[in-house]
Amino acid sequence: MSETDRAAFERFVAEHGDRLLHAAYGLCGDWQHAEDLVQRVLVTIARRWPTVQTNAVGYAYRCLVRANIDRWRVLRRRPEVLLDPHELLAHGPSVDPAATEDHLVVLAALRTLPRRQRAIVVLRYLHDLSEADTAAALGITVGAVKSGAARALARLRSAPSSPLAEVPRER
């Protein structure tokens, strides 16, 4: 790998790193896990840079989704962990003291979604991926993205105690 490749990779990270971090946070709900996910994904991208650089952003989203799924599966497989340092504080998102209550309940509602629906909402509506790119990132069909998105939004609004149903329409 040449210094030119390295420089191109570093430019990619400088331009898109924050966006990937925020997407990871949307997917897993914890900043520390999000940082770990992104770092893992960046190593994967670096290793495959020559083949993925023409669509590195799309590839990065796919890797993020997969890494989050892998992490979730590992968590499910561990019925009892005597000492798991990186889970000790993973009881929920870091709370920004300046966040309004409305913002917090909206974020909490997002976290009630099933994992795939949550990923669809994060990628499609919070990161403006197209239906096709969202489908590619998740390894599903465009039709599944559409139906998943519709179900996610409906679920956010229609649950009996849905916080979004209580968010005032006008401030």
Next chain:
Amino acid sequence: MNDEQTITALRQATEHATRDHHLDPGAAATAWDTAWPAAHRRSRGRLVAAVAASVAVTAGGAAAVATWAHHRDSPPAGGGGSACSLTSDPLPTWARTGFSPGAYRTPHVMGKDGRIVAIPFIRLRVHQPPDAGNKVLWVSKAGYGPLRIEATLEGTSRTVVRTLPDGPGPSYVDMPAPGCWRMDLSWAGRHDSLGLRYYP
């Protein structure tokens, strides 16, 4: 509330939650060095060959090629950008007490001589939230006694010393500045060294 209003509310909440969070500036370099440590040395080897082929064989030229060859075969000084990188390789068997099998790949840093492991419980930061702490579990292969940590911030001469009177084990280790801290560790007549990265 219709779909558009729901999406708007989600965007506003997410923008508020993420606006002050940025990727670590060293993330790209760390990722690249982790991905390509051998390639970095190979690319320098190709440069050696190119220089050897193009430089006339004079006494000075031969000495220069010999110098390049020596550098090619030597590991990068200080381990390069990966000196403070965590690994998800399985913990050594002597460091697994207390961990279930599913947690054997807990991120950690192994000492250069393989005598001690540092397992951060949390992303280490200079400024942690009030309810968090820079908890690090130190596990030594052998030997127990007070653990002396002499830490030097990479690229500087700034050094701090920490002593854990109870020796290798759970501890809180704070550093005064962000960056890669190279740590020389001494306990019970033993010595090793490793690096831990502290974020802002």
